[in-house]
Amino acid sequence: MKTEKAIYLELAGIAFAIVIALLCGFAVILATSAEPFTALSSLIVDPVSNLFNIGTILNKAVPLIFTGLSLAVVFQSGVFSMGAEGQLYAGGFLGALVAVNIHGLPAWIHFPLILVCAMAGGALFAGIAGWLKAYWNANEVVTTLMLNFVAILATSYFVNNVFKDPASGGYARMPYISPDLLLKKPIPGFPAHTGFVLALLAVVVVYLLLYKTKVGYELRLVGKNSRFADYGGIHTNRVIISSIMIGGALAGLAGIVEILGVHGTYKDNFSAGLGFDGIIIALLARNHPVGVLIAALFYAYIQVGAQTMQVGSDMPREVAVIIQVMLVLLVSSQAIFAFLKQKYATRQKAVK
Amino acid sequence: GKANNNTSPAPGGSANAPAGKKINAVFYVNGTLGDKGFFDSAQRGMVKAGKELGINVKSVEGGTNQADWAAGLESLVSSKKYDVVVVGTSQMIDIVKDIAARYPDEKFIFFDDVIEGMPNVYSMLYSQSEGSFLAGAFAALVTENTELKAANPDKVIGFVGGMDIPIINDFKAGYEQGAHYIDPGVKVVASYIGDFANAPKGKELALSQFNTQKADIVYQVAGGAGLGALEASKNVGKYSIGVDGNQNPLYPGNVLTSMAKNIDASVVRALGLYQQGTLAFGTNEVLGLKEGGIGLSKDDLYAKYVPKSIQDKMTDIENKLASGEIQVKSILK
Amino acid sequence: MTILLEMKDIHKVYPNGTAANRGVDLTVYEGEIHALVGENGAGKSTLMKILFGLEAPTSGTIEYKGKPVSFKGPKDAIEQGMGMVHQHFMLAPSLSVSENIVLGEEPKKGPLSMFRDRATERRGIVKLIETYGLKVDPDARVETIPVGQKQRVEILKVLYRGARLIILDEPTAVLTPQETDELFASIKALVGQGYTIIFITHKLREVMEISNRVTVIKAGKTIATLNTKETNPEQISRLMVGREVLFRVEKQPAEPKEPVLSIRDLHSVDDKGAPALRGISLDIRAGEVVGIAGVEGNGQTELVEAITGLRRATSGSIRYLDKELVGKSVANIRAMKIGHVPEDRQTTGASLTSTIAENLILDHYRNPEFKRGPFLNKKKIKQFAKVMMEIFDVRAQNEEVLAGSLSGGNLQKVVIARELSKNPKLLIASQPTRGVDIGAIEFIHREIIKRRDGGAAVLLVSAELSEVMALSDRIAVIYEGEIVAVLDNTPELTEENIGYYMLGLGKKHREKEGAAQ
Amino acid sequence: MWQALWTQIADLTLIVVLLRLMTPILLSALGGLISDIAGVINIGLEGLMLLSAFTSIAVGAATDSWVIGTIAGVAASVAMCYVMGFFSIKLKVDIIIAGFAVNIFGSGFTVFLMSKIYGLTGNYSPENLNPIPNVVIPGIQDIPVLGKLLSGHNLMVWISLIAVVFCFVLLYRTPYGVHLRSVGEAPAAAKSLGIPVGRVQYSALAWSGVFSGLAGAYMSMGMTSMFVKDMTAGTGFLALAVVLLGNRNPVGIFFGSLIFGLASAVTTIVQTTPGSQVPSQFIQMIPYVVTIVALVIFAVRKKRKLLTQAS
Numbered sequence A: 001m002k003t004e005k006a007i008y009l010e011l012a013g014i015a016f017a018i019v020i021a022l023l024c025g026f027a028v029i030l031a032t033s034a035e036p037f038t039a040l041s042s043l044i045v046d047p048v049s050n051l052f053n054i055g056t057i058l059n060k061a062v063p064l065i066f067t068g069l070s071l072a073v074v075f076q077s078g079v080f081s082m083g084a085e086g087q088l089y090a091g092g093f094l095g096a097l098v099a100v101n102i103h104g105l106p107a108w109i110h111f112p113l114i115l116v117c118a119m120a121g122g123a124l125f126a127g128i129a130g131w132l133k134a135y136w137n138a139n140e141v142v143t144t145l146m147l148n149f150v151a152i153l154a155t156s157y158f159v160n161n162v163f164k165d166p167a168s169g170g171y172a173r174m175p176y177i178s179p180d181l182l183l184k185k186p187i188p189g190f191p192a193h194t195g196f197v198l199a200l201l202a203v204v205v206v207y208l209l210l211y212k213t214k215v216g217y218e219l220r221l222v223g224k225n226s227r228f229a230d231y232g233g234i235h236t237n238r239v240i241i242s243s244i245m246i247g248g249a250l251a252g253l254a255g256i257v258e259i260l261g262v263h264g265t266y267k268d269n270f271s272a273g274l275g276f277d278g279i280i281i282a283l284l285a286r287n288h289p290v291g292v293l294i295a296a297l298f299y300a301y302i303q304v305g306a307q308t309m310q311v312g313s314d315m316p317r318e319v320a321v322i323i324q325v326m327l328v329l330l331v332s333s334q335a336i337f338a339f340l341k342q343k344y345a346t347r348q349k350a351v352k
Numbered sequence B: 001g002k003a004n005n006n007t008s009p010a011p012g013g014s015a016n017a018p019a020g021k022k023i024n025a026v027f028y029v030n031g032t033l034g035d036k037g038f039f040d041s042a043q044r045g046m047v048k049a050g051k052e053l054g055i056n057v058k059s060v061e062g063g064t065n066q067a068d069w070a071a072g073l074e075s076l077v078s079s080k081k082y083d084v085v086v087v088g089t090s091q092m093i094d095i096v097k098d099i100a101a102r103y104p105d106e107k108f109i110f111f112d113d114v115i116e117g118m119p120n121v122y123s124m125l126y127s128q129s130e131g132s133f134l135a136g137a138f139a140a141l142v143t144e145n146t147e148l149k150a151a152n153p154d155k156v157i158g159f160v161g162g163m164d165i166p167i168i169n170d171f172k173a174g175y176e177q178g179a180h181y182i183d184p185g186v187k188v189v190a191s192y193i194g195d196f197a198n199a200p201k202g203k204e205l206a207l208s209q210f211n212t213q214k215a216d217i218v219y220q221v222a223g224g225a226g227l228g229a230l231e232a233s234k235n236v237g238k239y240s241i242g243v244d245g246n247q248n249p250l251y252p253g254n255v256l257t258s259m260a261k262n263i264d265a266s267v268v269r270a271l272g273l274y275q276q277g278t279l280a281f282g283t284n285e286v287l288g289l290k291e292g293g294i295g296l297s298k299d300d301l302y303a304k305y306v307p308k309s310i311q312d313k314m315t316d317i318e319n320k321l322a323s324g325e326i327q328v329k330s331i332l333k
Numbered sequence C: 001m002t003i004l005l006e007m008k009d010i011h012k013v014y015p016n017g018t019a020a021n022r023g024v025d026l027t028v029y030e031g032e033i034h035a036l037v038g039e040n041g042a043g044k045s046t047l048m049k050i051l052f053g054l055e056a057p058t059s060g061t062i063e064y065k066g067k068p069v070s071f072k073g074p075k076d077a078i079e080q081g082m083g084m085v086h087q088h089f090m091l092a093p094s095l096s097v098s099e100n101i102v103l104g105e106e107p108k109k110g111p112l113s114m115f116r117d118r119a120t121e122r123r124g125i126v127k128l129i130e131t132y133g134l135k136v137d138p139d140a141r142v143e144t145i146p147v148g149q150k151q152r153v154e155i156l157k158v159l160y161r162g163a164r165l166i167i168l169d170e171p172t173a174v175l176t177p178q179e180t181d182e183l184f185a186s187i188k189a190l191v192g193q194g195y196t197i198i199f200i201t202h203k204l205r206e207v208m209e210i211s212n213r214v215t216v217i218k219a220g221k222t223i224a225t226l227n228t229k230e231t232n233p234e235q236i237s238r239l240m241v242g243r244e245v246l247f248r249v250e251k252q253p254a255e256p257k258e259p260v261l262s263i264r265d266l267h268s269v270d271d272k273g274a275p276a277l278r279g280i281s282l283d284i285r286a287g288e289v290v291g292i293a294g295v296e297g298n299g300q301t302e303l304v305e306a307i308t309g310l311r312r313a314t315s316g317s318i319r320y321l322d323k324e325l326v327g328k329s330v331a332n333i334r335a336m337k338i339g340h341v342p343e344d345r346q347t348t349g350a351s352l353t354s355t356i357a358e359n360l361i362l363d364h365y366r367n368p369e370f371k372r373g374p375f376l377n378k379k380k381i382k383q384f385a386k387v388m389m390e391i392f393d394v395r396a397q398n399e400e401v402l403a404g405s406l407s408g409g410n411l412q413k414v415v416i417a418r419e420l421s422k423n424p425k426l427l428i429a430s431q432p433t434r435g436v437d438i439g440a441i442e443f444i445h446r447e448i449i450k451r452r453d454g455g456a457a458v459l460l461v462s463a464e465l466s467e468v469m470a471l472s473d474r475i476a477v478i479y480e481g482e483i484v485a486v487l488d489n490t491p492e493l494t495e496e497n498i499g500y501y502m503l504g505l506g507k508k509h510r511e512k513e514g515a516a517q
Numbered sequence D: 001m002w003q004a005l006w007t008q009i010a011d012l013t014l015i016v017v018l019l020r021l022m023t024p025i026l027l028s029a030l031g032g033l034i035s036d037i038a039g040v041i042n043i044g045l046e047g048l049m050l051l052s053a054f055t056s057i058a059v060g061a062a063t064d065s066w067v068i069g070t071i072a073g074v075a076a077s078v079a080m081c082y083v084m085g086f087f088s089i090k091l092k093v094d095i096i097i098a099g100f101a102v103n104i105f106g107s108g109f110t111v112f113l114m115s116k117i118y119g120l121t122g123n124y125s126p127e128n129l130n131p132i133p134n135v136v137i138p139g140i141q142d143i144p145v146l147g148k149l150l151s152g153h154n155l156m157v158w159i160s161l162i163a164v165v166f167c168f169v170l171l172y173r174t175p176y177g178v179h180l181r182s183v184g185e186a187p188a189a190a191k192s193l194g195i196p197v198g199r200v201q202y203s204a205l206a207w208s209g210v211f212s213g214l215a216g217a218y219m220s221m222g223m224t225s226m227f228v229k230d231m232t233a234g235t236g237f238l239a240l241a242v243v244l245l246g247n248r249n250p251v252g253i254f255f256g257s258l259i260f261g262l263a264s265a266v267t268t269i270v271q272t273t274p275g276s277q278v279p280s281q282f283i284q285m286i287p288y289v290v291t292i293v294a295l296v297i298f299a300v301r302k303k304r305k306l307l308t309q310a311s
């Protein structure tokens, strides 16, 4: 769809933004660090300097890819949901319940069943907001923000009181999930778990869904112009509900993959804002699945960078976070891209 | 008190501090510093150890995302830059077990819970239920006291927790046992804030306990949010009990005492033993009242504001706890 | 004649690389009405935006009142006494009429002139409305008033700021003939008072009627400036399009066959719940064009929406071939070979941020032919879009271009292409040529007649009485939600005849009797 | 439980608690409203409040003046808004991303400052702070019902109520308010009349900074006398919800905050009533569920009103 030139231009824009962001970050580092070069290299180089950190980046990117996809789907249908966080809890919870409490199934049935239940949990919970929007005209920003609290509190109650592993001590969790159901780390010495493969698969599936299927066509049309969709005979309410539910299913997957890949079981409060990070990822990616993959990797990279910088230099966590914010802001600056495009366009004209 | 082999050199764990070389110790915070209690206390210990023992110390904050912790800790361990890693909380048990098994040459000092059977891990548990028992007894004595002018005749005491989760409820259970030890008729009102940051809400809950439930004293176990509860006691001229560190000076005369976990002292002690090569890796200790792991903060302010009768009674109870005459049940394990 | 404005060799390249103006010259005399014409996308609006300071020219000079000017923004232009009525409404829908008019130049009062002086504001506006005879309720919220009044608000905005040079960018595109007449009367009155007008339109009749001189732009360049008196529509159109344009629709007499659509006693309500259709009965037969004539707002929109399933009928029946349409979903109805060109292509007829291909497959994406397994068949869709663009002469780089970047005429061709691509047995065309250039109008009219001759039934709704008369075989006049007359379109029928019924002065109805059978 | 609730309604404690709880939400929601009206919805309210909460108490303690402290807090928050405006208006960063960035920044930077200035990382409670005073009205104070209803509230409670009126006047009775609305709704139209769209949007963001600045100052110097890291704990997001719940106008927002505040006050009472069988997590849900229900009721009523208006 895009010409090769446009893609190069976009890449040049990203490179340009990153350079500026790094310059800004460097200024902050110079102002606050006694060893600016060490700090900078521990921010930029350390995250990719060894297999361990690279694996960590991949692992961190996995849930972000899922929540990013979740929100990309929802945003594409013109719904501004902030509910991935709650859906992630709901889905992760249901998936974990199935993982922990069903015994005797062969793993090749049990594992997909867990994923399906997590998706169902996320989707059904998301469906509440969808239903409220489609049939009760209730603004989705409000309902999803509120439902997040409901999901977090409700799952917290259940894991603390009903499904708690008696051996879990001060912080509640469910009993550990049997190791053959967990996501493996197939390469020795490389901490990345196979969730990344699932995430890549999800990117492909969502891409196909959005751009190659009837459902995706309807969904995007409703997002772009719902009056046109109505006119074309598309049931916009149904489409809105299904897009929110697809988003919920993806958020549920984010939760269960994080559980199966990192935590080993459902732990109270395990997400720490993955659903909100997903909003940033989706917006950075301009709601495109492939963009989500790149944005999530980028975001994970700078998060790991913030950590390695803290370890490898005298920078406190907060400064690392500030640099992280700068990077995100500048990379998402449309003006920089427009500026480059215009430069390019006028040069083309001058050449002619 | 149920300490086990805390002085004899460990049989399995070789406590080999590299002779002559400066020791590099790192504290991995599974959260962020600044709770003015738990992690900060450990951090104080690190700083103190750095100064007093002359070892290199560093702290790394892992942030509140649980998913980062395993990788965060492992990146420290695998860097081989540090001789010993200090890390704590029951949320880290499984992670530490896993990493300690894979890096058998690395040493771990673990605080605030028990890790058994790892030859390169030394762990310390503070008996928070014992400490909270003392707080409960203290609170019951305050509400029944006639010397303290703000104490009313109602036998009600308050508890403000961060979240309704087992670790907090363990404090609560100890608190209730202590109160009922003094007088089974004392009523304990418990409320939860929902997080550990929302100080205004902590204050509002405490105010409500004071004003409408007629509580005289509130015990807060809510990190930063709990500071709001302490302030509430000052605003209405009632009493409160701090937690984790000595919070008495925050509102002198209102915060009558604090249930302190002496994590700092225990960390310094452990690092000191490690330096001397005598730390018993592979073992664990429960640091209760007797071992100085926990206790009520008895500073000048305590002496000044707490009636003599209560002070005496508390000393009496502490002795009984230390001797094992009083047994506190923990809801954990 | 003194020269008021001179624009010389204006060039404009948009940031995306489109060269909209490539050397335009324009000279405007004081006190004249200067018409600016050209095909869709010729660069008229761009030129005016440059004049008004909304866009910066890439190169070129502007002299105003003998002095070179360069405006940094509209504020400068307004200060110099210019005013512009834009092609698309520039109104804030939830603000009131008077708030929109005074926006940016509100009368103030109170300490430090902090507050709005609503009394003065109101007085001023009432006076303005009286002076120029542009009737509109100053307190109404703009979103609640009809388009004609919105256009008046736009003109009032300009007058309120004391503009002497007024730019009108296609002001008549959305107006009914009556409203156009009223507007022209106001314009003439303004010129009488010494105002100067630049007037953009696609309707050469209007050019001839009102302008003193006319400048023709083609592909971003000035082709000619002519005195209106010394030219004629044929010459202008030849300059614009580069070939002869037929103004009369060539068609043979209709050969109507069996009825395709039979509407009986149809009732429905508008968006606010007020009755909009009060017992419509109408037959349309295969092979004929039935035009709906009527003053806008008499139920045309609701009638079309009721037939196409977008609006629920409260009672009555709509029979299409042997099926009942009332109660069916839009999707069902669209699947029955009913084509619908909606009146607003920007909001309803197209998705501007989707590609041309995506716009074209609206009816076909469910079709197994366009699928491959669970997926849409990209290749097939591409091929289909290419063919459609070819047949309907849609001018764009390729089928992946966003619909929103097409000119009005080309966008309308996309809509028509889509609706005709399913070979409709019934074609409902609402305002099919609104705002498109004469070349495109000719093309669209020819397509409609071609379908009729191919045996389709056509329902045409248009605010242009001349269009209705040019295309229709029978004309149904709608008044207050009722069909008050159905007239055969014989050569003897005049606009006055129809106008008589449009104003609700008489009734003459055939299908009523049919309904009674 | 019911009895406790009833006593507190009867002795007006509920109202007092309600006013305290709704003030920060009301103030920051008004800030969110103005930015939203101008088409630059500010998701960063949370971060702004934190920034102001810290700045105001730090300056307030240093100067021993709550007035200077509050002004400093508001100034810090407004300055942040200009930075946010630079990124979103000038550099065209998505306004939502910019807002999230402000939230992350506000949380991190306050802790950073605290550790640089005081060597503390979690919370800061100055020894002698002169907090924002309570307004005791001499004559009325002793009248039984009226006294408790009108006297003894924090000054900021009154300011927040005045702010509702202020916003109403600002939006509907000043030229600037009309500019704000036009810029949010039809920026092209505003631009075509020479209204500096960018500047108006900057100013709208600045207003959101003023109000969230006041809210932040109230949290650290009125509701409490301390700064605790992340002490806003989601208030900014609740405020955003209230903007929409209140149908994007000042009066609606007042009622929206009232509903939320009432639900929170009731929750507080229920939570401190011993012997409740309902688990704490479900009690904590009350305000959120009430908000959803209120939203649905409003939406349904609005729809019905639209229909009845016409016929």
Ligand SMILES: Nc1ncnc2c1ncn2[C@@H]1O[C@H](COP(=O)(O)OP(=O)(O)OP(=O)(O)O)[C@@H](O)[C@H]1O
Binding pocket: C014, C015, C016, C018, C019, C020, C038, C039, C040, C041, C042, C043, C044, C045, C046, C047, C087, C405, C406, C407, C408, C409
């Ligand atoms: N903002 C813009 N950015 C890029 N290209 C533009 C922009 N506005 C107009 N164009 C392009 O500039 C060309 C001239 O457009 P312009 O609006 O001046 O045409 P016009 O003569 O007014 O047409 P119409 O009769 O349809 O109104 C078109 O090709 C159009 O696509």
Ligand SMILES: Nc1ncnc2c1ncn2[C@@H]1O[C@H](COP(=O)(O)OP(=O)(O)OP(=O)(O)O)[C@@H](O)[C@H]1O
Binding pocket: C016, C040, C041, C045, C087, C088, C173, C404, C405, C406, C407, C408, C409, C435, C436
């Ligand atoms: N940012 C843009 N990029 C590309 N093309 C644009 C842009 N903005 C406007 N255009 C195109 O410029 C041309 C002229 O725009 P304008 O706003 O005058 O509408 P139009 O489509 O010509 O209107 P009408 O339907 O009344 O003829 C159109 O083709 C429009 O789609």
Ligand SMILES: [Mg+2]
Binding pocket: C044, C045, C046, C087, C169
């Ligand atoms: Mg134009």
Ligand SMILES: [Mg+2]
Binding pocket: C040, C170, C408, C409, C435, C436
């Ligand atoms: Mg046009």
